[in-house]
Amino acid sequence: MQDDFAEVTHDLILGIDLGTTNSAVGAVESGFPILLADEDGKRITPSAVWFGNGGSMGTAVEVGRKALRRRSADPGRVVTSVKRLMGRRFGEEREFCVPMERAADGSGGLRVLGLSPEEVSAEILKELKRIAEMRLEREATKAVITVPAYFNDAQRAATKRAGELAGLEVVRILSEPTAAALAYGLDKLGEKSRVAVYDLGGGTFDLSVLEMQDGVFQVLATRGDTRLGGDDLDAALARSICAREGIDFDTLEPAARVRLAEEAERMKCRLSETEQEAFRAPFYDGSRSLETIVSRADFEARIKPFIERSITCCRQALADAGVKPEDLQAVILVGGSTRIPAVRRAVAEFFGREPDLSQHPDEAVALGATIQAGVLGGTLRQMVLLDVTPLSLGIETFGGLMNILIPRNTTIPCKAGEMFTNAAAGQSSMRLRVLQGEREMARDNWELGNFEVPFEPAPKGQARVGVQFRIDENGILEVLARDVTTGKDTVVEIRSAAVDVDDEAVGKMVGESVDFAFEDMAERIFTEAKLKAEELLPAVEMALASSGDLVGEAERTEIESAATAVRQALAEGLPNPLKAAVQRLDAATEALAAALVERAMEEAMLKRLG
Ligand code: ADP
Numbered sequence: 001m002q003d004d005f006a007e008v009t010h011d012l013i014l015g016i017d018l019g020t021t022n023s024a025v026g027a028v029e030s031g032f033p034i035l036l037a038d039e040d041g042k043r044i045t046p047s048a049v050w051f052g053n054g055g056s057m058g059t060a061v062e063v064g065r066k067a068l069r070r071r072s073a074d075p076g077r078v079v080t081s082v083k084r085l086m087g088r089r090f091g092e093e094r095e096f097c098v099p100m101e102r103a104a105d106g107s108g109g110l111r112v113l114g115l116s117p118e119e120v121s122a123e124i125l126k127e128l129k130r131i132a133e134m135r136l137e138r139e140a141t142k143a144v145i146t147v148p149a150y151f152n153d154a155q156r157a158a159t160k161r162a163g164e165l166a167g168l169e170v171v172r173i174l175s176e177p178t179a180a181a182l183a184y185g186l187d188k189l190g191e192k193s194r195v196a197v198y199d200l201g202g203g204t205f206d207l208s209v210l211e212m213q214d215g216v217f218q219v220l221a222t223r224g225d226t227r228l229g230g231d232d233l234d235a236a237l238a239r240s241i242c243a244r245e246g247i248d249f250d251t252l253e254p255a256a257r258v259r260l261a262e263e264a265e266r267m268k269c270r271l272s273e274t275e276q277e278a279f280r281a282p283f284y285d286g287s288r289s290l291e292t293i294v295s296r297a298d299f300e301a302r303i304k305p306f307i308e309r310s311i312t313c314c315r316q317a318l319a320d321a322g323v324k325p326e327d328l329q330a331v332i333l334v335g336g337s338t339r340i341p342a343v344r345r346a347v348a349e350f351f352g353r354e355p356d357l358s359q360h361p362d363e364a365v366a367l368g369a370t371i372q373a374g375v376l377g378g379t380l381r382q383m384v385l386l387d388v389t390p391l392s393l394g395i396e397t398f399g400g401l402m403n404i405l406i407p408r409n410t411t412i413p414c415k416a417g418e419m420f421t422n423a424a425a426g427q428s429s430m431r432l433r434v435l436q437g438e439r440e441m442a443r444d445n446w447e448l449g450n451f452e453v454p455f456e457p458a459p460k461g462q463a464r465v466g467v468q469f470r471i472d473e474n475g476i477l478e479v480l481a482r483d484v485t486t487g488k489d490t491v492v493e494i495r496s497a498a499v500d501v502d503d504e505a506v507g508k509m510v511g512e513s514v515d516f517a518f519e520d521m522a523e524r525i526f527t528e529a530k531l532k533a534e535e536l537l538p539a540v541e542m543a544l545a546s547s548g549d550l551v552g553e554a555e556r557t558e559i560e561s562a563a564t565a566v567r568q569a570l571a572e573g574l575p576n577p578l579k580a581a582v583q584r585l586d587a588a589t590e591a592l593a594a595a596l597v598e599r600a601m602e603e604a605m606l607k608r609l610g
C-alpha cells in the first residue's frame, strides 16, 4: 500500500482542452471537476483569434466567438485551426485560412500574421486562463493541456511553449483519448481493460485503442485523418445545396463561402435533433439569397462517404492494436460531430455495441484534463481512491458475533487488523468467516467467504492469530491471517465484493441495522455475558474446590448464590439480568481470585528457594 497519500499539496491546476475548433477549461471546485463558463455562460470557446492592425500601442486581439464574428468582415485577420500548425515547419502544411510565411530568423519555422503558431495558441490559452480566473476569483498559473495521441515531440513541446507564453506552467501534457476515458470513468474498469475512443471533431478524426496497464491508460494504437471533421460536412452540405440551386460554390468570394458554410453548420447541428430544417442565407454574396429545406435523410446521404472514411480508420486501428471489436470493454464518443445520429449508428454497428453516451462529447476531453489536474493538484484524490466501503467488513468471533475490522464509509485503499485467539484448548485451526454488513450477529450479515486458518495447538486463549483486512484501490479485499507463533500466513483474496454492492442492497442492510438496533444490541449483550459466564462458572467451581481455607463461610455462600443466579439468568435467556449476574459473580470472586494468585506466587517462590 502506498503511504505517500498524505503528501498532498492543494494546488490550483486548470484542465484545458486546446482543440482545433473549440477549446474549454475546467477546474476542481469543492471536490468536483467542472468546466468553467465565460460571461455568456458558454463552456466552449471557439479556437479562433482575430488580430487587429495595431500600431505602436500593440495589436488588438479578440478570441472565441468575438473573433469568429469578425470573420465575414475581416477574414484575412482571423486565425482558426492554428492547432494544425503547432510544431510544424514552414512548407509542411499546404493549406491554411491565412497565408503562411517562413520565419525570418532562419529557424525554418513558420509564421502567420507575423506570429508563430505557439504565439497564436497562447492567445487562446490566455482567454481560457482569464475565464477561469474570473470564475474562480483567484489566480491560476498551472495547467494540464491535452493533445492528440498522434502528436509528436515537436508538437507537444510547442503546446507546452504556448502554455508558458500564456503564463501557465504546463504540469502535464495529456493525450486526448486518455482524458476522454477519464471523463467517462473508464479508469474504474480495471487492469487490461481495453476501450476505443472515437473522436470526430471540427477538423480532425481519430480513433484510439487504449489499454489499462498499472492503473493508467496506454495508447495501443491510434489512427486518424487530419482532414476529416465537421468542417468538411459543412462544406459538403453548402456545396450540395449550391449545386441543387445551380450555384458554383467554388467560384464564390471567400466571404460568401464563409456565410454559406456557417449557415450549413447551424443547419447541420439542428438536423441532429430534427428531421428537417430550413437553410436560409439572405444576400449571402451581397445580392443573391438562398433558401431551401433540407431533410435529415438528404444530409445523411451526403455525409455517408465521410463516415465511411472514419470507419476505415477504426478498422485499421483495431488491426494495429491486434484487437477485435468484441475484445473491447467500452466504446466512447468524443467530439461535437459525434452528436450526429448517423455517426452514432455507424459506430454502434461497426463495434457491435452501443457507445457510452453518458458525457457531453465535446466536453469530455476538457473534463478529463480537469480530473487529471485535480489529481495532480491534490484537490481530487485518484478517482478510484474516492470510493468508500459501502458496508462494514469484519469476521465472526466467539458466540456468533460480528467483529468489525473496517467500518462502513471507510475510504479505500485501507487496511485494519486485530488479534484473535482460540476458543478451545488443543484446537489446531479456526474457520475465519469474512462478513459484510451492519448487524451485530454474524448470521444477519452477508458472508463474503470463509477459510480455515491453521495454527499451533495451544491451551484455550493462548494461540495468537493476527487477522488483517486490506482493500486495494480496485476494491479487492485481501484477508491475511498469521499464526503469530510460527509466522505462517494464510492469504485469501476476495474479489470486488467488498466495494461493489448495489445501492439498494446497501440501503436495505443499513435500514435493517437501524430497525433491529435494540434486538441486535440485546443479543450482543447476552452473547458477550454468556461467553463470560461460560468461562467464569467452571473457573469458580475449581477455585472453590481447591481453596478450602482461603474463603470464609459468608464469602463462599455469596459466591455460590451468585453462581446460581448466573445459571438461572442463562436459562432465562434475558440479556440484562445475565449481564448483572455475571458482574455480581465477578465481584464476589474478586477476593478469592486475588488470594489464589497470591498463593500461587508464594508456592512458586518456595519452590525456587527450595
Ligand atoms: P475540436 O475539433 O476542437 O475537438 P469539437 O469536438 O468541439 O471540436 O467539435 C466541433 C464540431 O462539432 C464542429 O464541426 C461542430 O459543427 C460540430 N457539432 C457541434 N454540435 C453538433 C451537433 N449538435 N450536431 C452535429 N455537429 C455538431
Ligand code: MG
Pocket: 019, 020, 201, 335, 365
Ligand atoms: Mg477535440
